[in-house]
Amino acid sequence: MSGTWHANSWLSGAGRVASLRGGRGTASCTDDQRPLRVATALTEPLLLGRALTVELGPAHDRTSVITGLDFSLAAGRTLGVVGESGCGKSMTALAIMGLAPSPHRIGGVLRFAGQDLLTMPQDRRRQLRGADMAMIFQEPMTALNPVVPVGVQIAEMLIVHDNASETAAWRGAVALLDRGGIADPARRARAYPDELSGGMRQRVMIAMAIACKPRLLIADEPTTALDVSVQAQILDLLLELQRDTGMAMVFISHNLGVVSAVADDIMVMYAGRALETGPAQRVLTAPAHPYTAGLIATLPDIGRRQKILPVIEGSPVNPRNRPPGCAFAPRCPRVIAECRTGLPAMVMVSPGQEAACIRCAA
Amino acid sequence: MTEASVSVWQLRWRRLARDRVALGALSVLVLLYGLCFSAAWIEVWLDVTGVDTDLMSRFDPIDARHWLGSDEAGRDEFTRILRGGQISLSIGLFAAIGSSFVGTVIGATAGYFRGRVDMVLMRFTDFMLAMPALPVLIILAAIDLTKLGFSQDFVRSGAAGYWRIVLIVTLLGWTTVARLVRAATLSLVEREFVLAARAQGASSLRILWVHVLPNAVTPIIVATTLRMGSVILTESALSFLGVGIQPPSTSWGSMLTNAQELMASNPLLAVYPGAAILMAVIAINFVGDGLQSAFDPRADPH
Incomplete structure (x- = not known):
């Protein structure tokens, strides 16, 4: 080859x-x-x-x-x-x-x-x-x-x-x-x-x-x-x-x-890693990673006045001291204890769509 | 008009051609150079001499033959100014451009490549800056050129002294330009358009020539035009010390130095070369201004 x-x-x-x-x-x-x-x-x-x-x-x-x-x-x-x-x-x-x-x-x-x-x-x-x-x-x-x-x-x-x-x-x-x-x-x-x-x-x-x-x-x-x-x-x-x-x-x-x-395809990045990849349609309509879901939720809706704009709490990690485990864990709404210890691998969640989240693997 | 290709140099030239002040100053300079370098013919025409002494006609007043009178040795002052201008103007031009060139190459190299290259070049610049200029000038001026393989005839001719001064002033004058260009280059290479140029596959040389130097033209031109004035004065200091231009040749600087002793009796002899230096330096500065705005579209044209 x-x-x-x-x-x-x-x-x-x-x-x-x-x-x-x-x-x-x-x-x-x-x-x-x-x-x-x-x-x-x-x-x-x-x-x-x-x-x-x-x-x-x-x-x-x-x-x-x-x-x-x-x-x-x-x-x-x-x-x-x-x-x-x-x-x-x-x-x-x-x-x-x-x-x-x-x-x-x-x-x-x-x-x-x-x-x-x-x-x-x-x-x-x-x-x-x-x-x-x-x-x-x-x-x-x-x-x-x-x-x-x-x-x-x-x-x-x-x-x-x-x-x-x-x-x-x-x-x-x-x-x-x-x-x-x-x-x-x-x-x-x-x-x-x-x-x-x-x-x-x-x-x-x-x-x-x-x-x-x-x-x-x-x-x-x-x-x-x-x-x-x-x-x-x-x-x-x-x-x-x-x-x-x-x-x-x-x-x-x-x-x-x-x-x-x-x-056509989307790669969602966080702290130097890909958290989710897949066809744009899938990633945007059925996000598998909590971070992707959070990003989509922050998009303001035109024509609907919101009292509080949704945000992802916290701020991105410093690349010099990344936490062990999932880098997004400190801000993740669906975080569990395992998130902070093991680095999640990319798992397939639907054809062509992959996400690096323990919750998806489970 | 719109179909023709346009190079950046054409556009720069057109911007310069629209600048009346710069054009005026440029014509003054050209006129000055032209006058100075036709001194020999003017002498024949007026039947005077700016070279040979005539002790019978010292301090002659202004008349139809002696447009500016004559000096303490009976030489015609007007044509002597012109002969002095040949030396002063060309030394000023060559030495200022020479030192700007050397300084730009060294400064741009140091600023672009940084790291060790920068370290070595800038320590060398500091070394040159730290050297006391006058003793170095005297030592350099005392070098026996015949030992370097030049012929006796060349060494005895006026040309040797002339080029020796150009070289010495160039060697000692590039440091300011080098530091200015290095500083400009350091900040320019951080600009996004340099990254964009690299993303377009431009080579280092091209980036320096097209993207860095045209943006650093302001400090270069300011330093060059300032340098021309100071070169004319440095030359006079050298001549005064007896290591520069020697009689019967002269220069504006050495005429000024000569006139010092006569300030009480004949102050006009100091005014003429002084006015000539002033005129040349001002004209050069205006041309420099024009060049600067021709290069930089954001600079205000006059």
């Missing part, structure tokens, strides 16, 4: 080099790899994480921020990652991108398109970024370089990854802005980021992220900083782009409502 993976990784690596050298001056950097994508899709999912752990800090003082994460994502599908601030959502994204802050140690398995990301040379990993896997950040205000016009920033992508000429890259950038739903793209391309609204900046970020037709798009809270009406437009845009390009998406949000609109 691993032999096949190697062959694939070598082949797609060669395809990338060919497309980099080819320099046809268009935005289609990955067209010649399409047959290979089908081949890899048959053997394993596009993105695969097994027992993924991330530890930050120097060797003598490591803090584990992600522990034993399992996930897989096929082309054209969306994985929603949900959890409170500090639960490791963003760190998961950065680990996939290869951008976890140094010094760090990453363990387990992390594969992308049949290639082992963790053993891959840094240089090859860098070529993957932007071309095959792209990322959108939460804050469009700060994620764009303030002293470079947005069109030039998008054109950069095409010049770096596609070896496009400056003219072709500029045309490509204008076309991408148009694709991102920006009116009068030729004029907006010359604008500096602070001359654009938040929604437009996020569209620019998206245009930049899809410039090289990535196979995987990681969206880290892409709508959190935006108005609700703009949020919906951005979500629509992402879904439309996904339909058109068949890219896979990892969609990170603390907002279950937003995730439910885009995700």
Whole structure:
């Protein structure tokens, strides 16, 4: 099995080099790899994480921020990652991108398109970024370089990854802005980021992220900083782009409502671990883990005035002193004595749906 | 217009071209350089000399030939100012740009790579800063260049003294820029757009060149323009100590130093080079301001 993976990784690596050298001056950097994508899709999912752990800090003082994460994502599908601030959502994204802050140690398995990301040379990993896997950040205000016009920033992508000429890259950038739903793209391309609204900046970020037709798009809270009406437009845009390009998406949000609109599968994270995974429909309508149920209960109902908004009591644990047993136990309404001693394993609660809760296992 | 590709340098140039004050200052500078470097022709035209002494016509008053009179050795003051400007302006330009370049490379490297690289480079910077400038200048200026393999002719020519000063001032002047650029880089690499650039597959060099340095341009330009003024003055100190530009060559700085003794009898001889230095430094500062707002769209254009 691993032999096949190697062959694939070598082949797609060669395809990338060919497309980099080819320099046809268009935005289609990955067209010649399409047959290979089908081949890899048959053997394993596009993105695969097994027992993924991330530890930050120097060797003598490591803090584990992600522990034993399992996930897989096929082309054209969306994985929603949900959890409170500090639960490791963003760190998961950065680990996939290869951008976890140094010094760090990453363990387990992390594969992308049949290639082992963790053993891959840094240089090859860098070529993957932007071309095959792209990322959108939460804050469009700060994620764009303030002293470079947005069109030039998008054109950069095409010049770096596609070896496009400056003219072709500029045309490509204008076309991408148009694709991102920006009116009068030729004029907006010359604008500096602070001359654009938040929604437009996020569209620019998206245009930049899809410039090289990535196979995987990681969206880290892409709508959190935006108005609700703009949020919906951005979500629509992402879904439309996904339909058109068949890219896979990892969609990170603390907002279950937003995730439910885009995700096929959901992974609920708490203190660096997955507490529940499964098809979005199942997880949202029949949550098995008390934490998931609590998150859903905190969603306010539109049109119903509530005297007291439901909350999950307490606050998330500090990753430096996690309690033994289930990390959620101190806040769990259904806690029993066993919760505080043994670490619950993932158990299947319905087809495709798993939860890490002793109460589910019993 | 809208179809043409636009590079960030074109946009920066256009922003600069719209800035009237910067353009005005730039034309003043160009004019000054042009005048200074055509001193030889102006001498022929006016039939005067800014180089040879003529003890029969010391302290001549202003007239049609001697636009600014003549100095204590009977040299025409106006063309002597121009000849001094050749040295001062070009030393100022080369040494300021040189030290900014060295300082930017060292500061950006230290700030971007941090850790040990930062430690080594910054301790080296501290070492350079801690060295007393003047003794070092004198020692460096006393190095026998023939022992370093330069020809006798070169060493005796004025060019050797000139480049020696450029080199010395550059070597001792980069530390401020290095510290400023390091500080700017340290804070810029923490910004999200640098992380976003890495997520787009940008290499370290590209991140530095496209994302860090254009955002750090303000301290670089401020330091460079300030440096140009102080380089002109450092050169005069060196010349005063006899290790800089030697007669018959001159510079604004050494003219100013010469005029010190004549302050009571002939104060105008100090005013002329002083005014020339002032004009050049102010013009350079305005151009620096213009460059700064050309680079940073958030800066107010005048």
